[in-house]
Amino acid sequence: MVQRALENCFEEARLSLDGGTGGKVATYIPELAKGNPRHLGACIMTADGGRFTAGDWRQVFTMQSISKTITLILALRLAGEDAVFSRIGVEPTGDAFNSIVRLETKTHFPLNPMINAGAIAAAGLCIEYARVPWCAESAHADFLDLARVLCGNEGIGMDERVYLSEKSAGMRNRSMAYMMQGEGVIKCDAEVAVDLYFKMCSTLASAGDLAHYALVLALNGRCPATGVSLADDRALRIVKTLMVTCGMYDGSGEFAIKAGIPGKSGVGGGIIACAENNLGIATFGPALNPKGNSTGGLVIIERLSQSLGLHMFGGNVFYKRKAHT
Numbered sequence: 001m002v003q004r005a006l007e008n009c010f011e012e013a014r015l016s017l018d019g020g021t022g023g024k025v026a027t028y029i030p031e032l033a034k035g036n037p038r039h040l041g042a043c044i045m046t047a048d049g050g051r052f053t054a055g056d057w058r059q060v061f062t063m064q065s066i067s068k069t070i071t072l073i074l075a076l077r078l079a080g081e082d083a084v085f086s087r088i089g090v091e092p093t094g095d096a097f098n099s100i101v102r103l104e105t106k107t108h109f110p111l112n113p114m115i116n117a118g119a120i121a122a123a124g125l126c127i128e129y130a131r132v133p134w135c136a137e138s139a140h141a142d143f144l145d146l147a148r149v150l151c152g153n154e155g156i157g158m159d160e161r162v163y164l165s166e167k168s169a170g171m172r173n174r175s176m177a178y179m180m181q182g183e184g185v186i187k188c189d190a191e192v193a194v195d196l197y198f199k200m201c202s203t204l205a206s207a208g209d210l211a212h213y214a215l216v217l218a219l220n221g222r223c224p225a226t227g228v229s230l231a232d233d234r235a236l237r238i239v240k241t242l243m244v245t246c247g248m249y250d251g252s253g254e255f256a257i258k259a260g261i262p263g264k265s266g267v268g269g270g271i272i273a274c275a276e277n278n279l280g281i282a283t284f285g286p287a288l289n290p291k292g293n294s295t296g297g298l299v300i301i302e303r304l305s306q307s308l309g310l311h312m313f314g315g316n317v318f319y320k321r322k323a324h325t
C-alpha cells in the first residue's frame, strides 16, 4: 500500500515537472547550478522496518539547509538549551531563508535556527562549546559523526567543490555572521563560524540516508534497527517543532496546512519530513520554487500525506478543496 501510494505521488510529481511548473535549480551557489532539474527521487522508511523507494533515491546531493536541523541537535548537545535559546529565537520570520533584514530591525539575534542567520549562530555555538573549546575542527568532526549516526551511513562526508563554491559566493552569509559577531551573538571569529556553516551545508547524503534520519526524528531519537537512543529525545522534539513552524521558511504555513507534518528543505533539492512514531520521508528534486523549496518534493510529500493520512490534525480538508480549484 505504501509503495503504491509512493508511486502514484511520484508519478504526479513527475507530471508536474514535465508540465512546466517545475521550478529552477539554485544558481546563487555556482556548483548547485550544475544540478539536473529532472532528477527526482524519494524514500520512505517505516517504524516496522519497511523501506519504499522511487526514482533517484540513491543519488547523493548536498543537504544544504537540511543540515540546520543536525547543527541544532549538536548545538543543544554541546551548549545546552539555555545557551542556545539565549542567542537564537524560536519564531518564524515570514522572510526568505537568507534574509538579513531582521538582524537590523527586529532584534540583534536571529529569529530561529532554521534560517541562515540562525544556523550560522548555531555553528558559532558549536565552536564555542566544542569538546575542544573554540576548535572548529572538533565541532565539524562531531557534526559529521552525528550526521553519520542519524543517517545510518558511516560513509557520509562533504562535497569539497560545493563547499568551496559556497565559500566564494557566500557574501550575504558572511555579512550576517559579522553583524552577529558585532552584537555578541557569535563569540568566535565570524569567518570561522560561517566557514563551519558552509561545511555543514555541503554535507552529502541521498534520499535513502535522509529517510533514515527522518525516521529517527519520528522515533524521537530511537534507532529503527536496534532501539538504542541515537540522540536526545527532547532535542529532537524541539527540532521537529521548529520544522513545523519554520522548516520551509516563508512556505512553512502552506506546508503545515497541506502536509501537516514536520518538514525541512534545502536548496540542494532535498526535503525531509516525518510522521510521529510512524515513518520518515526524504525526497530529492533540485528544481526549486521561488521560496527555495523543491517543487517535485513538495508534490510528493503533500500528496503522500493525504493518501496515507499523515496530517497531524487529520482530514486534509483545505488541501482537497484547493486541489479541485
Ligand code: GLN
Residues within 6 Å of the ligand: 063, 064, 065, 066, 097, 098, 116, 166, 173, 201, 265, 266, 267, 268, 292
Ligand atoms: N547553504 C545555503 C545558503 O547558505 C543554504 C540555504 C538553503 O538550503 N535554503 O544559502
